[in-house]
Amino acid sequence: MSKIQEIAAVVEAGKSKEIEALVKAALDEGVAPLEILNVGMIGAMDVVGAKFQKEEIFIPEMLVAARCMKKGVDVLKPHLGETGGAMIGKAVIGTVAGDLHDIGKNLVSMMIESAGFEVNDLGVDVPAEKFVEAAEADEGINLVAVSALLTTTMPAMKATVAALNASKARGRFKVLVGGAPITEGFCKEIGADAYSPDAGAAAQKAKSLV
Numbered sequence: 001m002s003k004i005q006e007i008a009a010v011v012e013a014g015k016s017k018e019i020e021a022l023v024k025a026a027l028d029e030g031v032a033p034l035e036i037l038n039v040g041m042i043g044a045m046d047v048v049g050a051k052f053q054k055e056e057i058f059i060p061e062m063l064v065a066a067r068c069m070k071k072g073v074d075v076l077k078p079h080l081g082e083t084g085g086a087m088i089g090k091a092v093i094g095t096v097a098g099d100l101h102d103i104g105k106n107l108v109s110m111m112i113e114s115a116g117f118e119v120n121d122l123g124v125d126v127p128a129e130k131f132v133e134a135a136e137a138d139e140g141i142n143l144v145a146v147s148a149l150l151t152t153t154m155p156a157m158k159a160t161v162a163a164l165n166a167s168k169a170r171g172r173f174k175v176l177v178g179g180a181p182i183t184e185g186f187c188k189e190i191g192a193d194a195y196s197p198d199a200g201a202a203a204q205k206a207k208s209l210v
């Protein structure tokens with residue numbers, strides 16, 4: 001079994017005690033950090049999601065897999081993204097109201113930070129007004145990044161973008177949206193400035209927006 005396959009198996013099984021050493025070993029072997037993330041960890045979460053859909057596993061198993069992935073990402077963090085660049089702005093980020101998924105949002109936050117933004121992470125289940133408040137509270141904010149992982153929370157993203165578009169500070173910041181059910185078409189439909197399919201692309205897009 002390759003290191004990547006081992007990492008995927010450990011994340012899938014939610015074996016948090018094993019993930020740290022395994023990711024370190026893969027890095028020592030020269031496996032690319034992005035391969036560990038995309039193929040090993042995100043790939044495993046897709047398997048977890050598919051099993052959940054087929055009712056082969058339930059919420060507790062999804063939670064332990066998520067916890068395990070977070071521990072793995074902590075080890076990977078210093079190896080991902082750019083470092084040492086000049087600061088290019090300030091961003092507010094959060095997952096919309098009603099949505100508790102934060103792994104993708106945390107990755108986007110991390111990548112945006114390493115692209116040169118100071119990030120104010122509002123967390124999960126963030127009401128539209130909180131995004132607006134945070135965007136208006138700091139004159140340096142030039143990016144608001146909004147994540148949603150559920151088809152049922154897409155309306156909350158729509159409401160969040162509408163509230164941001166009505167903000168008196170709207171001329172100062174761009175709105176970036178993303179998350180598994182979000183598409184370029186939905187982004188246009190709700191009046192956000194840009195959409196990104198993944199964390200790496202989000203950082204690139206964020207830089208090009210400001």
Ligand code: B1M
Pocket residue numbers: 042045046047048049050052053059062063065066098099100101102103104105107108145146147148149150151152176177178179180181195196197198199200202
């Ligand atoms: Co949930 N969940 N979950 N879940 N969960 C999904 C999303 C699901 C697809 C699983 C499935 O059924 N196949 C499904 C959604 C179906 C749908 O909407 N059509 C689902 C469901 C149904 C639910 C519940 C409703 C289950 C229930 O209670 N019956 C419930 C909802 C709770 C709530 O939010 N109110 C629920 C709960 C949970 C847990 C809490 C147990 C846990 C989350 C723990 C946590 O995040 N701390 C969980 C998990 C782990 C998953 C899966 C398995 C993995 C999600 C994940 O972290 N993926 C997921 C299945 C899957 O994704 N395949 C699933 C890895 C992560 C890196 O990917 O978040 O997609 P992702 O982020 C990507 C991109 O989307 C993008 O960048 C990242 C990659 O670089 N991205 C952005 C994300 N945000 C972005 C923002 C951007 C740009 C890009 O710009 C701003």
